[in-house]
Each structure stands twice: as structure tokens, then as C-alpha cells.
Amino acid sequence: MKNKKLIFVLIISLLISSLVGCNTNNDQAEPERPAENIPGDNNGMDQNGNDQNQMDQNNNMDNETSMKKYKDGEYEAELDPDERGWRSVVKIEVENNEITNVDYDEFDENDKKKSEDEEYNKTWKSASDIDATEAYPQLEEELIKTQDVDQIETITGATGSTENFKEVVSKALEDATQ
Known part of the structure; x- marks a missing residue:
């Protein structure tokens, strides 16, 4: 009985020490690096004196906030059957350059x-x-909301269906992208 208690205490101690030893939390802040001074770089300014770093940030924000534009019409696509024999099919309607209706299912x-x-x-x-x-309407609504298949989050418990949805939607929208 004492041996079992001793073994139990040793195992617990080993687990605790390994958890503490594997802790990657580093409370020390990384020191700031001084800005590199590259010859001919003009300290981040372009030839007109504009702050190139600020211009790059503005361009990135513009790209992130602009929604994709699609050609009006109805688009359909289907995938070959998966390993379980289910074939993904989607029908997408685009009006005024936006996705307005999505119908997805697997057959x-x-x-x-x-x-x-x-x-x-x-x-x-x-x-x-x-x-x-439950999963299919969530995927359809998310596509209408985001207008971008790359913005759709994977649904927990429906990972395969989410991946199939993204793939078949991308295929359907190939001709719709302006």
C-alpha cells in the first residue's frame, strides 16, 4: 500500500515538474530593435517625401475592407463524390455584384x-x-454575409462539409469574379 502511494506521489510530482518546465510563458519583453538604416532607403520616405510605411498600411487596409465583386447571374458547381460517396453541389445567385442566395447540399x-x-x-x-x-444554412448565411469564401470559418463538427462547401463555392464563383 505504501508503495502505491509513493508511486502515485512520484508520478504526480513528475507531471507537475514537466508542466512547469515546459511552460513557454516568457515574461521578459523582447528589446526593441533600432530601425535599420539602409543606404539609399531615405528612412522610409519615397522620392516625393511621403511616408512609404504609412502608404503601405493604408493600401493593406483598403485591400482588406474592399469586398469582392461578382458578375450578376446564377452559378452552379459540383464536386466529384468524396470517399463516402457524397457529391457536393452549390447554386449561387448574384445580384448587384453581391451574392444574394446560396443553396448547398450533398447528394x-x-x-x-x-x-x-x-x-x-x-x-x-x-x-x-x-x-x-444546421451546418449547411450556417455556411450559406456566412457566405452571403462575408461575400468571400476565404472568410468562412470552419464549423466545429462539420469540418469535411465546410471544406467541401468552400471548394465547390470557389469552383462556382470562378466565372463570377470580376
Whole structure:
């Protein structure tokens, strides 16, 4: 009995010391590096005396805030079936250069929608706390909101469907991008 207690205490001590030893929290601030003085660099100014660093920051902000523009129309795409036999299909409507409607689903070899397969969704829901009836509308709404497939966050429990959604949407919007 004493041996078991001793072993238990040693294991706990070892775990605690390894956790403390592996702590990467570094409270020391990294010293600031002085600005490099590159010959011919004019200290970050362009030939007209404009602050090049500020101009670069403004350009980056403009690129980040500008939304993608799409050509008006209806766009469709589908992927080859995945390893489980589900084929991703999307239909996208663009009006006034913006995505206004998205219809996404996955189909089996009999063209049955995954979102309507109750048994499949029951199993998916019990394993991941989400199913196609919840995940697909979230993906569709997120695309309409962000107007950019690259801005869509992966849905926990629906990683494969999120990846398929992004891939098929990118394929559908290839011809729509202006």
C-alpha cells in the first residue's frame, strides 16, 4: 500500500515538474530593435517625401475592407463524390455584384440529399452535436454575409462539409469574379 502511494506521489510530482518546465510563458519583453538604416532607403520616405510605411498600411487596409465583386447571374458547381460517396453541389445567385442566395447540399449516388437523410443526420448529430440541417444554412448565411469564401470559418463538427462547401463555392464563383 505504501508503495502505491509513493508511486502515485512520484508520478504526480513528475507531471507537475514537466508542466512547469515546459511552460513557454516568457515574461521578459523582447528589446526593441533600432530601425535599420539602409543606404539609399531615405528612412522610409519615397522620392516625393511621403511616408512609404504609412502608404503601405493604408493600401493593406483598403485591400482588406474592399469586398469582392461578382458578375450578376446564377452559378452552379459540383464536386466529384468524396470517399463516402457524397457529391457536393452549390447554386449561387448574384445580384448587384453581391451574392444574394446560396443553396448547398450533398447528394448520395441515388441523388438523395444529405440534409434530408434523417438516419445519417441523427448519427452525425449524436457524434458531433451538429448535422447537415444546421451546418449547411450556417455556411450559406456566412457566405452571403462575408461575400468571400476565404472568410468562412470552419464549423466545429462539420469540418469535411465546410471544406467541401468552400471548394465547390470557389469552383462556382470562378466565372463570377470580376
